[in-house]
Amino acid sequence: GESVGLHLPTLSVQEGDNSIINCAYSNSASDYFIWYKQESGKGPQFIIDIRSNMDKRQGQRVTVLLNKTVKHLSLQIAATQPGDSAVYFCAENIKNTGNQFYFGTGTSLTVIP
């Protein structure tokens, strides 16, 4: 599969602070990205997506930024809550290769009450 992300990093933040989770991708042909949240023992849950013709997209408490020049995207979570503690993955779809998504390594977010 494609290479998205590096080793699994961890991030600890205080409740109420903002969190920034980063993801690097390697394929310049990737044109659609999704951020997923995975809680322990469960399948991933869709958070937010972004297409390559955009550089920013906002949802409820979350913002995704895409920098195609350096092949980097980030997920910003505002006012982080204990329920946000989970592993976060970015996933990419490569243009004209089908509907499959390839996942990055993931970041484990721990929110400290």
Add this chain to the structure above:
Amino acid sequence: GAVVSQHPSWVICKSGTSVKIECRSLDFQATTMFWYRQFPKQSLMLMATSNEGSKATYEQGVEKDKFLINHASLTLSTLTVTSAHPEDSSFYICSARDPQSLNYGYTFGSGTRLTVV
């Protein structure tokens, strides 16, 4: 919203036996489903794309004779781990997309934890 159900959620089997995992789209039809494998504290690795009525497409390095995929209907795909060995112990997750969904996000099942002893 779209719901994808996996069964069983947890299975223990003896080395050398085969295990079948089911993935169902409960309220939508899915011509394509995806199977992933996840080891502890690691990412999801795409194993194969399951296509209704045709052969599955396997990712490089995934043994198609070991991981048999059958997508016999628009709501059911199965993954059979044949002659399982301890190194096949993993978390297997399927996903599918509801074509009626407003976004392109795929819905994931809750996963199946396989332990081979």
